[in-house]
Amino acid sequence: MSNLKLKSGVRIPPVPDDLVLTNLPDLARHKVLNTAEAAAYLNFSVPHFRRLYRSGGVPAPIQLSQRKLGWKLGDLIDWVAARECRPLTGTAAEVRHG
Numbered sequence: 001m002s003n004l005k006l007k008s009g010v011r012i013p014p015v016p017d018d019l020v021l022t023n024l025p026d027l028a029r030h031k032v033l034n035t036a037e038a039a040a041y042l043n044f045s046v047p048h049f050r051r052l053y054r055s056g057g058v059p060a061p062i063q064l065s066q067r068k069l070g071w072k073l074g075d076l077i078d079w080v081a082a083r084e085c086r087p088l089t090g091t092a093a094e095v096r097h098g
Contacts, residue, residue: 029073029074032062033071
């Protein structure tokens with residue numbers, strides 16, 4: 001274990017390996033993404049992601065400050081998983097052949 005040095009020169013003390021390995025999946029789900037990161041994670045453009053947010057089409061954000069919103073990675077993962085389980089309706093193939 002060695003200290004991690006950030007670009008700013010700040011050193012972060014090491015975290016015991018057993019703590020990292022046992023809690024990593026849980027900790028990763030609580031990571032907060034900004035708008036651009038959340039859009040990139042979902043493979044959406046930022047304007048499209050904002051439209052979805054305003055229409056309630058994506059998980060609710062966390063208010064980080066007066067003008068800053070964030071999304072928990074775990075909420076986005078759950079949202080994608082729920083969408084993968086839904087049957088498709090109104091697809092282009094159905095419209096052409098329906």
